[in-house]
Amino acid sequence: MIDDVAKDFLHGRLRTVREVLIWKLDALSEYDVRRPLTATGTNLLGLVKHMATCEARYFGEVFGRPFPEPLVRWQDADGSDLWASPDESRDQIIDFYRRAWTHTDAAIEELPVDAPGRVPWWPQPDVTLFGVIIHGHADILREQLDGRTGLRAALEAEIDTAARAAHHAKLERAARLISD
Secondary structure, three states, X not given: OHHHHHHHHHHHHHHHHHHHHHHOOOOOOHHHHHOOOXXXXXXXXXXHHHHHHHHHHHOOHHHOOXXXXXXXXXXXXXXXXXXXXXXXXXXXXXHHHHHHHHHHHHHHHHOOOOOEEEXXXXXXXXXXXXXXXXXXXXXXXXXXXXXXXXXXXXXXXXXOHHHHHHHHHHHHHXXXXXXX
C-alpha cells in the first residue's frame, strides 16, 4: 500500500518537473535557450535533451525496456546529449522529451516500486525502480562554485580548462549560428 502511494507521489512530481523544464524555454530566443551558461556548456535546451536521454536510458535499458528509437551514445566525449546542435530544432528536442516521457510513464506504471534494475555505469549497479525515480543531480550547482563535476572525487580527472574553454566556444558558436 505505502509503496503505491510513494510511487504515485514520485511519479506525480516527475511529471510536474518535466512540465516546468519545458516551461523554462517559453518566450526565450533560440540563442538564449542554446547559449552555454556554465564552463562545461550547460544550456536550457541541452538540459531538456539530456533529461530526455536520461529518462530513455534509465527507465528503458536499466529495466530491460529499451527505448524504441536510437539514442546518442551515453556520455559521449563531446557531450552531445547535453547540447543542441544547430540542426536540432527546439521542437524536435521537446518532441523527443515527450516521447521519452511516454516510455518512462509506461515503465513506472507497469513495474512495482521494488522492481530490480541494473545501471552498469554506476559503482553499485543493482537498483530498484524507487532508486531510479529519486536519482538526481547536483553537478550544475557545484560546477558554478569551482568547476568540478562528476560522480565522486575518486573518479574526477584534472579539469582541462583549455578543453572546457574550447567546448564552451563551440557551443557559443552553435548558439549564435542558429539565432542569426
